[in-house]
Amino acid sequence: MNKQEAESWVAPHPPDGGACYRVLFWQTHAVCQQTFSVYKHEREAIVARMRDAGARGARGVLAEAQHQLQSLNRDICRQALAFCTRAQDMRVGELRAALRSDAGVLGYRLGNAAAEVWLELTDEAGVDDHVRRWQKALPDAVWCEERIVELVPLQEVVDMQRAAHAAGAECATEETTEVSDFCHTTVLLQEAVDALQASEGKVMVDVTLGGGGHSERLLQAGASVWGIDQDPQARAAARKRLAGYGEKLHVLAGNFREVKTLLHSHGVDEVDGVLADLGISSPQVDTAERGFSFMIEGPLDMRMNPALPRSAEDIVNEADEAELADILWQYGEERASRVIAHRIVQQREHGRITTTTQLANIINSVLPRKGRLHPATRSFQALRIAVNDELGALDELLSDGLSLLRSGGRMAIITFHSLEDRKVKHFFERVTKPEIDRPEWAQPRPNPEYSARSVTRKPVVPGEAELAANPRSRSAKLRVIEKL
Ligand SMILES: C[S@@+](CC[C@H](N)C(=O)[O-])C[C@H]1O[C@@H](n2cnc3c(N)ncnc32)[C@H](O)[C@@H]1O
Numbered sequence: 001m002n003k004q005e006a007e008s009w010v011a012p013h014p015p016d017g018g019a020c021y022r023v024l025f026w027q028t029h030a031v032c033q034q035t036f037s038v039y040k041h042e043r044e045a046i047v048a049r050m051r052d053a054g055a056r057g058a059r060g061v062l063a064e065a066q067h068q069l070q071s072l073n074r075d076i077c078r079q080a081l082a083f084c085t086r087a088q089d090m091r092v093g094e095l096r097a098a099l100r101s102d103a104g105v106l107g108y109r110l111g112n113a114a115a116e117v118w119l120e121l122t123d124e125a126g127v128d129d130h131v132r133r134w135q136k137a138l139p140d141a142v143w144c145e146e147r148i149v150e151l152v153p154l155q156e157v158v159d160m161q162r163a164a165h166a167a168g169a170e171c172a173t174e175e176t177t178e179v180s181d182f183c184h185t186t187v188l189l190q191e192a193v194d195a196l197q198a199s200e201g202k203v204m205v206d207v208t209l210g211g212g213g214h215s216e217r218l219l220q221a222g223a224s225v226w227g228i229d230q231d232p233q234a235r236a237a238a239r240k241r242l243a244g245y246g247e248k249l250h251v252l253a254g255n256f257r258e259v260k261t262l263l264h265s266h267g268v269d270e271v272d273g274v275l276a277d278l279g280i281s282s283p284q285v286d287t288a289e290r291g292f293s294f295m296i297e298g299p300l301d302m303r304m305n306p307a308l309p310r311s312a313e314d315i316v317n318e319a320d321e322a323e324l325a326d327i328l329w330q331y332g333e334e335r336a337s338r339v340i341a342h343r344i345v346q347q348r349e350h351g352r353i354t355t356t357t358q359l360a361n362i363i364n365s366v367l368p369r370k371g372r373l374h375p376a377t378r379s380f381q382a383l384r385i386a387v388n389d390e391l392g393a394l395d396e397l398l399s400d401g402l403s404l405l406r407s408g409g410r411m412a413i414i415t416f417h418s419l420e421d422r423k424v425k426h427f428f429e430r431v432t433k434p435e436i437d438r439p440e441w442a443q444p445r446p447n448p449e450y451s452a453r454s455v456t457r458k459p460v461v462p463g464e465a466e467l468a469a470n471p472r473s474r475s476a477k478l479r480v481i482e483k484l
Pocket residue numbers: 184185186187207208209210211212213214215228229230231234254255256257277278279280281304393
């Protein structure tokens with residue numbers, strides 16, 4: 001989703017002619033209480049007018065009131081869907097999967113806290129049953145008890161399809177990448193940017209440019225930014241978003257493990273700040289074709305850089321059982337790693353495992369769901385880390401990032417799981433200790449790696465407001481050091 005629009009989707013062959021239901025439902029926080037009570041009040045008044053006109057047989061008045069009701073509904077709908085431009089929930093992946101797997105759904109528009117769905121008329125289960133099922137896809141969300149259901153012409157679905165195509169055509173970029181859907185809520189934005197002390201004249205490198213959220217703030221503070229990302233879609237989105245900053249932004253394609261070489265090749269030997277916001281962006285998770293999510297059917301890919309030679313499908317189908325088990329254990333801390341690896345190897349004798357849900361079902365068959373965590377969560381994390389060699393790249397970034405900093409420069413790293421965080425924590429401890437002590441030594445000795453001071457004694461984590469607005473931030477941890 002981009003900043004202005006909710007995501008639209010239309011089933012491949014919506015039927016011609018006739019009518020369908022149009023359903024709007026939303027999370028309570030997507031429409032403010034006051035707006036909603038004004039809406040309800042106006043709706044009651046219009047419905048009373050309609051009743052009265054119906055009783056009197058006043059067709060003209062009735063038609064006018066119906067028209068008013070429709071535009072009132074459209075307004076509230078627009079407001080609910082526009083919520084994605086303000087605070088963002090961004091857990092729409094699950095809801096999207098539920099809508100797309102519902103055979104009655106002809107199309108939808110989906111914001112972060114609301115959905116507008118066109119539903120076939122012919123369904124006997126009733127609209128409410130459908131809505132309840134869709135809402136279950138986001139079990140923690142607080143849904144508004146009210147919903148709007150209207151009978152509308154099927155032409156609406158066709159019109160939406162046309163509009164979606166037209167928007168897509170406008171989105172081609174120099175990287176020939178679709179950027180209309182790139183919507184990532186930046187995590188620990190203020191905290192990271194404050195920690196880096198960006199200001200006019202400073203040079204920053206954002207090694208995980210993504211949609212450019214952090215970089216935008218660094219640029220606003222007056223710094224110039226070198227933005228690196230290995231994902232062409234992210235680069236295209238960031239370029240588009242930050243186009244107004246002209247020469248102050250330089251976007252580079254590459255892996256952050258090569259940050260030093262990349263900057264050197266552009267004549268940059270020192271910087272004032274290094275920022276990394278590790279992991280994947282929401283558009284990467286939510287795009288079925290990228291294959292990162294076990295909730296959405298897609299090819300088993302998981303490459304952040306589409307040019308990488310080995311995808312998750314290659315690993316799942318070609319690694320031997322011991323290697324598979326090691327990957328699941330080391331990168332996913334999956335206790336059932338051996339059992340899962342064994343089942344994968346058994347299953348692939350019947351044919352290649354090619355999709356995300358195929359793999360998720362295999363894992364589910366040996367590891368039934370307990371609690372809130374989906375049984376495939378750890379295995380998918382493990383495969384993603386292996387495919388992109390995320391931990392190896394992080395090691396190189398930490399040491400090269402520090403060596404790029406000029407005295408007084410800062411490095412800020414945001415992690416999302418314990419394996420990454422442990423690495424950052426240990427590296428930061430190693431370089432911020434003036435001395436090392438060992439039991440076999442008579443006294444502590446100077447630490448040859450000592451070159452920085454710690455800025456954050458404890459990791460900085462998102463506050464309540466951020467957690468409420470963006471639950472995906474829940475495992476984020478920010479650590480910062482300053483070069484001596
Ligand atoms: C969490 S997102 C960053 C979001 C960004 N801070 C923002 O506010 O929009 C992480 C990004 O880092 C990129 N990335 C992850 N590992 C990388 C690596 N080793 N080298 C280059 N880019 C990487 C991903 O492709 C993704 O776009």
